[in-house]
Amino acid sequence: xxxxxxxxxxxxxxxxxxxxxxxxxxxxxxxxxxEPENRELTLDRAATVTQxxxxxxxxxxxxxxxxxxxxxxxxLNLKDGDHVIVRDVGSKG
Amino acid sequence: MKCKRCQxxxxxxxxxxxxxxxxxxxxxxxxxxxERAIKEHGxxxxxxxxxIAISGGKxxxxxxxxxxxxxxxxxxxxxxxxxPESSPIARAYAExxxxxxxxxxxxxxxxxxxxxxxxxxxxxxxxxxxxxxxxKRYLFNKFARxxxxxxxxxxxxxxxxxxxxxxxxxxxxxxxxxxxGPVMPAEKGFAKKVKPLFRLTEFETANLCFLADIxxxxxxxxxxxxxxxxxxxxxxxxxxxxxxxxKIRFYDGFLKDGRQGFAPRGETSVDIQPCTTCGYxxxxxxxxxCRLTATMNEDDGKRETRNVxxxx
Numbered sequence: 001x002x003x004x005x006x007x008x009x010x011x012x013x014x015x016x017x018x019x020x021x022x023x024x025x026x027x028x029x030x031x032x033x034x035e036p037e038n039r040e041l042t043l044d045r046a047a048t049v050t051q052x053x054x055x056x057x058x059x060x061x062x063x064x065x066x067x068x069x070x071x072x073x074x075x076l077n078l079k080d081g082d083h084v085i086v087r088d089v090g091s092k093g
Numbered sequence: 094m095k096c097k098r099c100q101x102x103x104x105x106x107x108x109x110x111x112x113x114x115x116x117x118x119x120x121x122x123x124x125x126x127x128e129r130a131i132k133e134h135g136x137x138x139x140x141x142x143x144x145i146a147i148s149g150g151k152x153x154x155x156x157x158x159x160x161x162x163x164x165x166x167x168x169x170x171x172x173x174x175x176x177p178e179s180s181p182i183a184r185a186y187a188e189x190x191x192x193x194x195x196x197x198x199x200x201x202x203x204x205x206x207x208x209x210x211x212x213x214x215x216x217x218x219x220x221x222x223x224x225x226x227x228x229k230r231y232l233f234n235k236f237a238r239x240x241x242x243x244x245x246x247x248x249x250x251x252x253x254x255x256x257x258x259x260x261x262x263x264x265x266x267x268x269x270x271x272x273x274g275p276v277m278p279a280e281k282g283f284a285k286k287v288k289p290l291f292r293l294t295e296f297e298t299a300n301l302c303f304l305a306d307i308x309x310x311x312x313x314x315x316x317x318x319x320x321x322x323x324x325x326x327x328x329x330x331x332x333x334x335x336x337x338x339x340k341i342r343f344y345d346g347f348l349k350d351g352r353q354g355f356a357p358r359g360e361t362s363v364d365i366q367p368c369t370t371c372g373y374x375x376x377x378x379x380x381x382x383c384r385l386t387a388t389m390n391e392d393d394g395k396r397e398t399r400n401v402x403x404x405x
Contacts, residue, residue: 036311059334060106061296064303071104071303073094073113087311089299090252090326091150 030078032056035087050074056086063088105300108337116304123301126292127159134276136287137244143167144242144284146233147198149186151309152248155298156290158307160246161194167246169198170236172229175209178315186310201232207389214316217388221316224385231373231382237284249288252295255340256325258347263325271355274348281365282374292341 030043030052046052049065049072060074066085067078078084094103096115103113114122130136137143143160147153147169160167171187174180184200191198203209208228214221237245254275261269279285290298302309332339367373368380375381 036313059330061108061294061333062330064296064299066303071300073103073106075094075106087299089151089295090323090330091152091295091311091313 029080031081031083033083033085035085046078048074048078049076052078052084053086058086058088062090104304105297107297109294109333109341110338119300119304123293123297124159124163126297127289128163130275130289130292131287134274134287136276136289137165137246137285139165141166141243142241143244143246144233144237144240145169145196146229146245146247147171147187147191148248149183149190149310150248151302151307151311152250152253152290152295152298154186154190154248154307154309155293155301155305156246156248157190157196158194158305159301160289161196167196168242169196170233171198171200172232173200173202173204174225174229175202175204176211176315179312180210182312183310186308190307190309199236201236203228203232207386210316213385213389217385225316227381228385231380234284235373238282243279243285245284245286247286247288248290248298250290250293250295250298251340251344252326252329253322254288254291255329255344256322258344259325259329260322267355270352274352282367282372291344294340 030046031040032043032052033040034056043052043055046055050060053060053063053065053074064085064087065072065074066087067082072084094106094113095101096103096118097112098118098121099115101115104116105119106113143165145153145157145160145167147157149171157167157169169187169191171184173184188198188200190196210221210225210228213224213228217224233245233247236242254273258270258273260266261273275288275291277283277286293301301307329340329343365374365376366378368375368383369378370383371380373380373382379387
């Protein structure tokens with residue numbers, strides 16, 4: 001049976017918790033580093049870049065999404081085990 | 094998603110332009126936006142000596158990179174603001190970038206002038222962003238004029254310009270609305286100021302930096318949390334999500350049809366005179382920079398007196 005970490009934890013975004021995929025057979029575990037905060041978190045059920053940004057509360061035109069040193073457009077699919085950087089572009093002073 | 098020009102997979106999607114680009118085509122697109130801004134508004138020519146205000150952030154580095162790539166005669170000026178948490182980092186980015194791109198870089202340390210922003214913040218009651226902005230404008234202008242630069246270029250982008258315009262409209266600030274634009278002519282002691290990135294959004298300059306391998310600083314200023322412009326930026330960004338292209342049409346429309354409606358009052362209501370202390374143009378006898386310097390010196394004097402009394 002497939003279990004999602006959000007089912008286990010009752011949270012939409014498992015931001016505070018790093019779930020071991022082997023233990024829970026979790027699908028689409030994406031590791032995200034948020035910049036400029038330099039905070040790392042793990043998300044599930046983000047099959048595309050658009051879904052990932054939505055889960056993070058961000059919009060496509062306000063953050064760069066980077067995987068393996070390359071930029072991703074919002075329509076692209078993500079794979080289980082992907083490591084991506086989401087870099088906000090808005091200057092804050 | 095494919096590149097609109099060459100049909101290979103795109104790396105940047107731009108809904109406001111109804112398009113998407115691969116790396117090479119995006120760099121062409123960005124270069125053309127900058128060239129169009131320079132040409133349309135007569136910003137400068139290849140004969141001009143251009144001073145670029147370089148903070149170490151994405152916009153100023155993208156601007157310096159693009160103008161260098163286009164072959165303009167540029168030098169950079171970085172102002173080290175003396176904020177322990179952020180200034181050394183920003184300065185290091187500026188110095189690394191200029192060294193790698195063979196751009197001469199000048200550095201002014203406000204601490205050497207007795208104006209380290211960490212000290213100013215403690216002692217001056219005005220909002221620190223306002224004091225800091227005023228200090229930077231003064232130093233950039235003074236350096237440009239005293240060192241023979243014909244143009245001062247800053248990295249203000251479309252989001253900066255539209256949020257400022259939005260804020261000015263919300264206040265119906267006629268003075269600012271009358272002279273807001275991508276070019277401020279050289280007059281009354283002010284150097285000519287230009288904003289060649291005004292057609293690019295923050296998102297586009299961030300993409301430009303990434304694709305051109307420009308390593309920029311993105312840590313925010315620790316004092317900027319109370320700045321009001323991000324509020325307007327976010328409101329406009331929300332509008333842009335619903336109506337892609339709204340920001341550039343708002344700004345272009347203002348330049349074409351709106352600004353002229355404010356000009357007559359703007360020309361007559363402010364009397365600019367040289368500062369009585371330093372000669373910098375100001376609307377109030379002594380300029381803000383000289384008043385700030387005097388305030389800081391006064392405080393230093395009082396502190397020294399207190400220390401002498403304590404020791405006695």
